[in-house]
Amino acid sequence: MSGRSFLIFILFFNYTLALANDSPALELEPIIVIKSNPHIADYYSLDSHDSDYPGNSILEILDLLPLDLQSRSPKKSLQSDFSLRGSTYQGVSLLLGNARINDPQTAHHNCDIPVTAEDIEKIEIIPGASSSLFGPDAIGGAVNIQIKKPRVDKTIFELSGGSHKTNSGIFSLTRKIDNWGFRISSESESSDGFYYDTDFKKLVNRLDSSLEFANGEFNLGFGYQEKEFGAYDFYTPGLGYPSKEWTKTYLLNSGLVLENEDFIFKPGFLWRSHYDKFMLDKTQSRSTYLNHHHTDIYTPSLYLQKDIEILGKVGLGLEYGEESINSTNLGKHGRRHKSIFIVQDKDLNSKSALRLSFRCDDFRGFECLYTGASNLRFDCSESHSLNFGIGNNVRIPSFTELYYNDPTTQGNESLSEEKALNYQLGYGYKKEGLTSGIVFFLRQEKDMLDWVKADPSQAKWQIENIKETEVKGIETYLKFSLDSNFSWDVYYTYINKRIIGQDYLYKYGPSYMRHLVSNRFQLDLPFGRQVITAIYKKRPARRGWFLLDTYFNCRVHKNAQLFLNITNILNVEYQEIEGIPQPGRWIEAGFRLEW
Numbered sequence: 001m002s003g004r005s006f007l008i009f010i011l012f013f014n015y016t017l018a019l020a021n022d023s024p025a026l027e028l029e030p031i032i033v034i035k036s037n038p039h040i041a042d043y044y045s046l047d048s049h050d051s052d053y054p055g056n057s058i059l060e061i062l063d064l065l066p067l068d069l070q071s072r073s074p075k076k077s078l079q080s081d082f083s084l085r086g087s088t089y090q091g092v093s094l095l096l097g098n099a100r101i102n103d104p105q106t107a108h109h110n111c112d113i114p115v116t117a118e119d120i121e122k123i124e125i126i127p128g129a130s131s132s133l134f135g136p137d138a139i140g141g142a143v144n145i146q147i148k149k150p151r152v153d154k155t156i157f158e159l160s161g162g163s164h165k166t167n168s169g170i171f172s173l174t175r176k177i178d179n180w181g182f183r184i185s186s187e188s189e190s191s192d193g194f195y196y197d198t199d200f201k202k203l204v205n206r207l208d209s210s211l212e213f214a215n216g217e218f219n220l221g222f223g224y225q226e227k228e229f230g231a232y233d234f235y236t237p238g239l240g241y242p243s244k245e246w247t248k249t250y251l252l253n254s255g256l257v258l259e260n261e262d263f264i265f266k267p268g269f270l271w272r273s274h275y276d277k278f279m280l281d282k283t284q285s286r287s288t289y290l291n292h293h294h295t296d297i298y299t300p301s302l303y304l305q306k307d308i309e310i311l312g313k314v315g316l317g318l319e320y321g322e323e324s325i326n327s328t329n330l331g332k333h334g335r336r337h338k339s340i341f342i343v344q345d346k347d348l349n350s351k352s353a354l355r356l357s358f359r360c361d362d363f364r365g366f367e368c369l370y371t372g373a374s375n376l377r378f379d380c381s382e383s384h385s386l387n388f389g390i391g392n393n394v395r396i397p398s399f400t401e402l403y404y405n406d407p408t409t410q411g412n413e414s415l416s417e418e419k420a421l422n423y424q425l426g427y428g429y430k431k432e433g434l435t436s437g438i439v440f441f442l443r444q445e446k447d448m449l450d451w452v453k454a455d456p457s458q459a460k461w462q463i464e465n466i467k468e469t470e471v472k473g474i475e476t477y478l479k480f481s482l483d484s485n486f487s488w489d490v491y492y493t494y495i496n497k498r499i500i501g502q503d504y505l506y507k508y509g510p511s512y513m514r515h516l517v518s519n520r521f522q523l524d525l526p527f528g529r530q531v532i533t534a535i536y537k538k539r540p541a542r543r544g545w546f547l548l549d550t551y552f553n554c555r556v557h558k559n560a561q562l563f564l565n566i567t568n569i570l571n572v573e574y575q576e577i578e579g580i581p582q583p584g585r586w587i588e589a590g591f592r593l594e595w
Contacts, residue, residue, distance in 0.1 A: 044125040044477065044491070059111055064520055064533060065125045066475065066491035067143065068513045071576045078200050078229050079245075080111050081577075084127050085441060086471045086495040086512035087140025090449070091395060091418075093129065095144040096253055099270050100135045104323040105295045105330075106400040109274055112249040113145070114223025116187040116204050118156055118172035121148035127475065128422050128441060130373035130391035132341060132359035135319070139393050139420050139445070147221060147253075149210050150174045150181035160563070160590025166191035168588075182209040193230055194583040197242040197282070200229035216258040225249045231278070237579025244282040248275040262307035272297040289406070293327040295399070312346030323399075330403040330411075337363040351379040361394070366417055369394045385428045393420045401449055401463050409451065410460040418465075419446045435479040443471040451507035461507045468500040485524040492517050497540075510540040511577070528554040528561060537576075545574035559595045564588075 044065050059080055063069050068083035081089030090107040093100055096115075103109035122145075129142035156172040168189035175182060185206045193199040206223040231243035255268040273296050280289035298321065305315040317340065324334035341359035348354055354376050361369040373391025380386060395418040404411040421444045428437035448467035453460075473495040481487045493516040519534040531551040538544030548570050553563035564587075571584040 043127070045122055047122045061117065061120070062123060062143070063535075064518070065123065066127075066477070066493055066516060066518055067125050068516060068537075069576070070511065071582065078111075078202065078227060079108060079231075079234065081108060082110060082143060083512060084125070084140035084143075085443065085473060085475075085493075086497045088448075088450075088511070090398060090401075091137065091139030093131075093134045093136075093138035093142040095134060095142055096251070096270075097147055097255070098134070098144060099253060099268060099299065099301070100137070101251065101270065101272055101297070102137050103272075103274055103295065104297065104399055105274070105276065105293055105325055105327075106398050109247065109249075109276065112225060112227070112247055112274060114204055114206055114225035114249050114251045115145065115147070116170060116172065116185040116206055118170060118185045118187075119147055119183070119206055119208060119223075120145060122146040127439075128389060128391070128424050128443075130357060130371060130389075130422070131361075131369075131393040132357040132371040132373045132391060133343065135339060135359070136361060136363075136369070136394050136396050136417075139395055139418060140443075147208060147219075148183070149219070150176060150183040150208055151210075152176055154594065156592070156594050158590060158592040160565075160588050162565075162588030163586045164192050164194050164583075166586075166588060168590075179212040180210070182207065194586070195232075195581070197230035197232035197244075198583075200227065202227045202229075215260055216256065218254075218256050220254045221252070223249075223251045225251075230282075233580055236280075237577060241280055241286070242282050244279045246275075246277040249273070264303070264305040266303040266305075268301045268303070270297070270299045270301075291327065291329045293325060293330065295323070295325045298322045312344060315343040315345075317341045317343070325399045327399075327403075329405065330399050333399060333403060335364045337361055353377045357391075363396055366396065369396075369417060383429055383431050385430075387424075387426045387428070389422070389424045391422050393422060394418060397449060408460055410462045412463050415449065415463065416447055416465050418448050420444065433481045433483075435477075437477055439475040441471075441473050441475070445469040445471065450504075452504040453507075454504060456505060464504075466504060469497055470500060471495060471497045487520075487522045489520045489522075490518065512539065514538050514540050515544065528552065542578065545572050546570070547572060547574070553592070559593055561592050561594075563590055563592060 046061065046064060059069065070081040070083060070089060071079070082092040082094065083089060084092050094102050094110045103112070124144040124146070125141070126144060127141040129138045131138050134142050152174065153176055154172070154174040156170065158170045161167050166189070170185070170187045172183060172185040187204040188202065190201045191199060204223065204225045206221065208221045209219070211218045226248045228246050231245045233239060233241055234243055234245070250273040252271040255266060258265040274294070276293040278291045281287040299319060301317065301319045303315060303317045305313060307313050319339040321337045322334065326332050339359065339361045341357065343357045344355065346354050356374050358372040359370070363369065371392050371394055373389065375387065375389040377385060377387040397415040397417070400411065401415060402411050402413050422441065424439055424441040426437060426439040429435070446468050447465040448469055449463055449465060450467055451461040451463050452466060453462070473493060475491070475493050477491045479487070479489045493513065495512055495514055497510065497512055515536065515538040517536040521532045523530045529552070533549045535547045536544060547568055549567045550569060551563070551565050553561045555561045567586045568584055573584070574582050576582055
């Protein structure tokens with residue numbers, strides 16, 4: 001950890017300690033409040049019990065959900081792009097505790113999340129989530145990471161090693177002192193990589209603190225992450241560039257929750273700072289291209305919610321944000337935005353519920369962006385339910401899309417925002433031990449951004465608002481539990497994406513997933529747990545691939561367990577992004593102490 005992050009870490013640790021010492025001891029039930037329940041329609045989630053697989057990072061846990069992770073790196077925790085319902089990698093809103101943390105330089109850095117596996121309470125995948133709830137970027141949906149509150153004393157120490165000289169470790173200390181709790185977590189990982197220029201190092205440190213009082217709680221989190229990794233052909237697929245990249249991420253999130261009968265008062269603040277250094281050719285024999293980028297995000301916010309008998313739960317949100325970049329390639333730029341949104345949740349009767357939301361985002365350099373959504377849920381019986389949703393989404397161009405320039409690629413300062421209109425109709429079935437459902441969705445996109453050439457002789461790829469697309473698809477899911485010891489989850493997504501008009505050459509081609517099948521079998525044994533995952537993916541005009549993974553842990557003592565993780569058991573050759581090979585069979589084993 002650098003001196004800067006260590007100093008901030010100590011300052012916040014001392015501050016929360018002082019708060020705890022100045023407050024009277026209280027025995028309270030924990031209060032957990034979000035912007036009402038954002039899930040009238042179907043969503044997918046893993047809680048801390050479901051994702052309790054030793055030796056896995058946050059992004060490897062995400063791969064267990066119906067999210068298209070398009071990985072460039074040998075480990076998904078280094079760099080992966082997110083896609084939902086056929087969106088581009090820029091079209092997913094990434095949230096930490098419902099607060100947007102998307103990187104303004106490029107969505108390639110959205111996976112730089114300074115959170116360890118021990119800090120996660122729950123991960124939610126929300127396909128089709130509206131921009132009126134979470135702000136811009138949610139063209140295909142949102143990924144929401146909920147941080148675990150430090151509620152009980154716990155200490156965790158874990159070490160593992162495996163293929164390609166991979167070593168990893170995690171330490172987490174949680175303490176609860178009366179009404180104040182804190183958790184300190186540290187996670188590290190390194191490897192020589194599975195072939196030339198795929199080596200990596202990663203470090204994550206995080207502090208979370210929570211202070212409970214009579215009518216609410218105050219939560220504070222600070223995380224630091226640094227990565228150094230070989231980036232072989234990450235951004236030049238098929239050209240053979242031995243690239244290298246270094247990133248550092250600082251993330252501060254805080255929130256106060258006050259609740260009085262039917263009223264909620266919730267101010268919050270988020271700061272994210274990201275440093276990126278990229279070297280196209282680390283040998284310097286073919287290119288001396290080197291870039292430095294630094295971005296900052298500041299977002300204070302306020303959310304108010306009132307339970308009104310006639311209207312139901314009515315929420316009002318206010319946000320102010322600043323995004324800035326200082327780059328050797330993109331230059332110095334900044335933009336501010338002001339946002340206001342209204343959410344209404346109303347139980348129409350004992351069987352139906354309605355949600356309405358409306359939002360206005362005023363970004364400097366763009367016209368005011370208006371988004372809205374309506375969701376209706378109807379319970380046909382105790383076991384059967386229907387839901388219908390409609391909403392429009394928007395996305396602001398990234399700094400890279402606006403200002404990037406190199407010998408082969410040209411940004412465009414005249415870009416306008418992307419727009420999308422989403423429709424979905426879903427059916428759900430639920431009874432003891434079985435949950436299933438199907439969702440039909442349609443998304444009409446306009447002014448979508450892509451890197452194109454008008455003809456092959458054009459010297460540079462130029463980004464343009466050229467695409468009108470129509471995305472149709474089906475999502476199905478089944479969750480079956482034989483008893484408390486065995487469960488089977490299966491998800492299937494089919495997507496058909498059609499570009500309307502526009503005869504261009506596209507730099508990346510169709511990168512969405514046509515077919516995605518995800519299976520997870522979990523067996524809790526008297527001495528441990530066995531998990532098997534089976535995933536099939538197929539992109540348009542490419543052959544599909546099937547990946548079989550297993551995770552096994554054995555409890556050798558009430559405070560100790562051994563674990564073995566094997567990914568790509570069948571040693572399949574595949575490429576998430578065309579031109580960038582992924583690793584074959586990868587074995588890791590280790591031990592975990594918990595007391």
